Amino acid sequence: MAEQRDAGPAIRVTGLRKAFGRQVVLDGVDLEVERGQTLTVLGRSGGGKSVLLKLLVGLQKADAGSIRIGGRDLGELPLDALTEVRRKLGFLFQHAALYDSLTVGENVAFPLRRHTDLPDDERQRRVRELLSQVGMEDALEKLPGQISGGMKKRVGLARALALDPEIMLLDEPTAGLDPITAAEMIGLIQDSRRSREMSAVVVTHDLRSVEALADRVVLLEEGKIKVEGTFDEVKRQDDPFVTAFVRPTFGKPHE
Amino acid sequence: MAVRGTLSILEWFGDLGIFCARLAGALVRPPYELRELVRQMDEVGTKSLPLVLLAGAATGVVLSLETRDTLVLFGAASQLPSLIILSVLRETGPIITALVVCGRVGAGIGAELGAMKVTEQIDAIEASAVSPYKLLVATRVAACMLMLPLLTIVADFSAIMTGWLANRLAEPMSLSYYITHGFLWVRFRDFLPTTGKTIVFGLLIGLIGCFQGMRTGGGTEGVGRSATTAVVIASLFVILADVLLVRLIMVLFG
Numbered sequence: 164m165a166e167q168r169d170a171g172p173a174i175r176v177t178g179l180r181k182a183f184g185r186q187v188v189l190d191g192v193d194l195e196v197e198r199g200q201t202l203t204v205l206g207r208s209g210g211g212k213s214v215l216l217k218l219l220v221g222l223q224k225a226d227a228g229s230i231r232i233g234g235r236d237l238g239e240l241p242l243d244a245l246t247e248v249r250r251k252l253g254f255l256f257q258h259a260a261l262y263d264s265l266t267v268g269e270n271v272a273f274p275l276r277r278h279t280d281l282p283d284d285e286r287q288r289r290v291r292e293l294l295s296q297v298g299m300e301d302a303l304e305k306l307p308g309q310i311s312g313g314m315k316k317r318v319g320l321a322r323a324l325a326l327d328p329e330i331m332l333l334d335e336p337t338a339g340l341d342p343i344t345a346a347e348m349i350g351l352i353q354d355s356r357r358s359r360e361m362s363a364v365v366v367t368h369d370l371r372s373v374e375a376l377a378d379r380v381v382l383l384e385e386g387k388i389k390v391e392g393t394f395d396e397v398k399r400q401d402d403p404f405v406t407a408f409v410r411p412t413f414g415k416p417h418e
Numbered sequence: 419m420a421v422r423g424t425l426s427i428l429e430w431f432g433d434l435g436i437f438c439a440r441l442a443g444a445l446v447r448p449p450y451e452l453r454e455l456v457r458q459m460d461e462v463g464t465k466s467l468p469l470v471l472l473a474g475a476a477t478g479v480v481l482s483l484e485t486r487d488t489l490v491l492f493g494a495a496s497q498l499p500s501l502i503i504l505s506v507l508r509e510t511g512p513i514i515t516a517l518v519v520c521g522r523v524g525a526g527i528g529a530e531l532g533a534m535k536v537t538e539q540i541d542a543i544e545a546s547a548v549s550p551y552k553l554l555v556a557t558r559v560a561a562c563m564l565m566l567p568l569l570t571i572v573a574d575f576s577a578i579m580t581g582w583l584a585n586r587l588a589e590p591m592s593l594s595y596y597i598t599h600g601f602l603w604v605r606f607r608d609f610l611p612t613t614g615k616t617i618v619f620g621l622l623i624g625l626i627g628c629f630q631g632m633r634t635g636g637g638t639e640g641v642g643r644s645a646t647t648a649v650v651i652a653s654l655f656v657i658l659a660d661v662l663l664v665r666l667i668m669v670l671f672g
């Protein structure tokens with residue numbers, strides 16, 4: 164079982180379909196993320212990118228198709244096994260989704276408290292270490308309501324990294340941040356990937372994060388994968404939608 | 419229009435059924451979230467105390483003032499203590515407590531879980547492999563069920579005491595006379611089953627509050643809507659359940 168899990172890609176998605184009512188958001192998506200690789204998913208707003216990430220952690224159920232994380236099919240897993248898979252995933256939400264009633268430190272401690280037997284002082288040390296990695300150790304005692312959006316995302320990143328995940332899922336890590344903060348965020352993600360063997364799926368429409376982070380890129384259009392390849396390969400495509408996306412010109416809406 | 423309305427009501431009950439099944443699973447299966455349970459018992463119980471004391475006190479005064487004249491009219495003023503005490507223990511105490519807690523706690527839970535839902539905090543809990551049903555729902559529902567009978571006893575006590583005080587303004591009566599005469603006719607069925615039924619009220623308040631909170635959609639506006647809907651539906655259910663429970667207690671305890 165262990166060997167079976169260690170072989171093959173970190174994530175394999177085949178024929179994934181998801182619709183809300185009559186609106187089809189994902190229509191037969193096939194994806195593969197190799198171990199240690201970062202895949203970036205590009206697409207227009209409301210194009211099903213966030214839904215894709217939520218399907219990958221089992222927060223929503225697919226209408227059709229299969230998702231295999233480390234060789235295990237999410238759709239067939241009982242709840243206990245799903246819990247085990249989720250522990251290996253780190254999820255950074257678009258607006259960080261920090262727990263309002265807990266301090267920054269308690270937010271980062273939450274997964275540790277739940278899934279490890281670390282003694283209190285050891286856990287505290289780990290929390291400080293994680294927060295200092297994202298440059299937020301001073302905010303330990305603050306409540307999420309007292310820090311800015313960019314800071315929340317850093318804390319969210321620290322929380323997602325707490326259990327040393329094998330796979331990171333990042334939902335628009337730079338959206339809503341000013342260019343300097345966004346660049347810092349990208350740097351932090353690069354650092355955390357360098358210090359551990361980690362695969363990642365990054366959903367974004369920020370081309371700078373794509374350039375900095377992506378080993379491979381897929382571009383979603385109307386629920387289907389339009390192009391796939393390295394960023395350079397994608398940029399060279401002649402398709403008008405792709406061009407409009409990677410080299411946007413103002414004032415000419417894409418048809 | 420009518421068809422669509424009926425359908426959406428049926429859908430609501432269907433969703434509630436699924437929700438109850440998940441809640442039941444979360445309530446019985448370990449691990450239990452004891453820390454969070456204690457926190458919620460404080461939130462539901464301790465923090466409702468002033469409100470419940472005040473509501474009970476007002477009820478006692480009103481009961482005394484309103485019934486006194488009527489009883490005097492029929493020459494039955496001596497029955498005042500037992501009328502106040504029986505009325506408080508059997509019905510007024512439990513229902514006033516339930517409705518007051520419904521407003522405070524039902525709205526609080528609906529808004530809190532609603533806000534957590536729209537800011538993806540509930541997704542975040544689930545994504546970090548913790549069941550939100552265990553951590554958030556089961557603890558709140560259990561806290562409501564445990565605290566409501568206790569709060570009812572507090573309201574009963576408060577109402578009985580102010581009933582005496584209000585009566586004293588009209589005629590001199592010692593506390594010991596009031597209590598002895600008032601409790602003369604009180605039987606087991608006047609107190610225990612009627613206080614026990616508030617466990618059901620607690621269940622309804624916690625359940626509806628959590629249910630509306632967890633199905634919140636549509637951003638900040640949705641949070642307000644969830645809080646309002648939770649209070650409206652929970653109070654309605656509490657009153658309906660009361661009708662059934664009063665009848666049930668009559669049948670069971672004579």
